[in-house]
Amino acid sequence: MLICHCHGVYEEEVRDAVRSGARTRREVTLRCRAGAGCGGCRPLIEELVAQDGLPRPERAVTLPVLRNAPATDCGVSATDLKATG
Numbered sequence: 001m002l003i004c005h006c007h008g009v010y011e012e013e014v015r016d017a018v019r020s021g022a023r024t025r026r027e028v029t030l031r032c033r034a035g036a037g038c039g040g041c042r043p044l045i046e047e048l049v050a051q052d053g054l055p056r057p058e059r060a061v062t063l064p065v066l067r068n069a070p071a072t073d074c075g076v077s078a079t080d081l082k083a084t085g
């Protein structure tokens, strides 16, 4: 199905964009140009993103290393933590 008439982008190209990591309509537009014209297809693109898009992975959080901390329930001691930096 033709999704974006302005740029001749088909549904499969939009789905490919989502599969390759696009999680917003704007990110789809950056990948395949769908939605970069009149904007009439943007609701359809957003629907496809909602159908196929996976949530973004949570941002990685760097936890502080606690030096001289007692051994934890998981069996990792402060000495082990020091060894890993």
Ligand code: FES
Residues within 6 Å of the ligand: 003, 004, 005, 006, 007, 034, 035, 036, 037, 038, 039, 040, 041, 042
């Ligand atoms: S139909 Fe997609 S931008 Fe116009």
